[in-house]
Amino acid sequence: MAEGFVGRMLGKMFPSRQVPVKATTQASHVRERAFGGNTAAMAAHYGVSERTVQRWIKGDRTPQGADAERLETQAAEVQITETGRKRRAREYTAKGTGFSGVGVTVDLDDAGVEIKGSAVVRAGRMRPPVVVKLTGEQAAALVEDPDSPEAEDAINQALADYFQLPFGDVTAADLHTIR
Known part of the structure; x- marks a missing residue:
């Protein structure tokens, strides 16, 4: 979905649906809402191991670079219901x-x-x-x-x-x- 200014526009359109600040919460929401709780599917989507996704959710590791940006964008997407x-x-x-x-x-x-x-x-x-x-x-x-x-x-x-x-x-x- 929307990154940059498109994401900001959506944020203004859905002000009560803010992206979680913590990467652990973002990862948890994305896994549950976008991948139906399937850690393997999320790992495949991000091109990382299942263990890495588990570490993101647990808080042992924080996504970096492009993964962090993609996670934040996807966390924003899953906040808005159909x-x-x-x-x-x-x-x-x-x-x-x-x-x-x-x-x-x-x-x-x-x-x-x-x-x-x-x-x-x-x-x-x-x-x-x-x-x-x-x-x-x-x-x-x-x-x-x-x-x-x-x-x-x-x-x-x-x-x-x-x-x-x-x-x-x-x-x-x-x-x-x-x-």
Whole structure:
């Protein structure tokens, strides 16, 4: 799922579903909720031994580097239930093209957003962090399936909407979100 700014957007959409701080809790939640309690399946997914996963859960070892990032991302995913996702999508859909109430600060360079179109945007003069505000429809697409092409289109459209005011020539087709 969603990493970086997409993860932050989901965090704002589901404020009561925060990622556990401790790696032991993250590992435990991921094993139970994503892998049905199957340590072997989780170990295979992470490319580590079963013993390593057991040590993460027990607290004898802490995941490092890419494993730590993947675990945190997956721990965020398992906090949101399918029922909660559907309910929240209905709420956002009802807001239509109006502001959903979800806005997040995005560092375009860190988020891996490529922009073509306006020379001013491409030249990097508009690369400080921006606040992207989602419409109800955009937020609903992101909530329903953050990894779908529809969610990426919604994010790109929200970014294009942001850049419309100063430049007027940026469209969603000018944007590419690298995940």
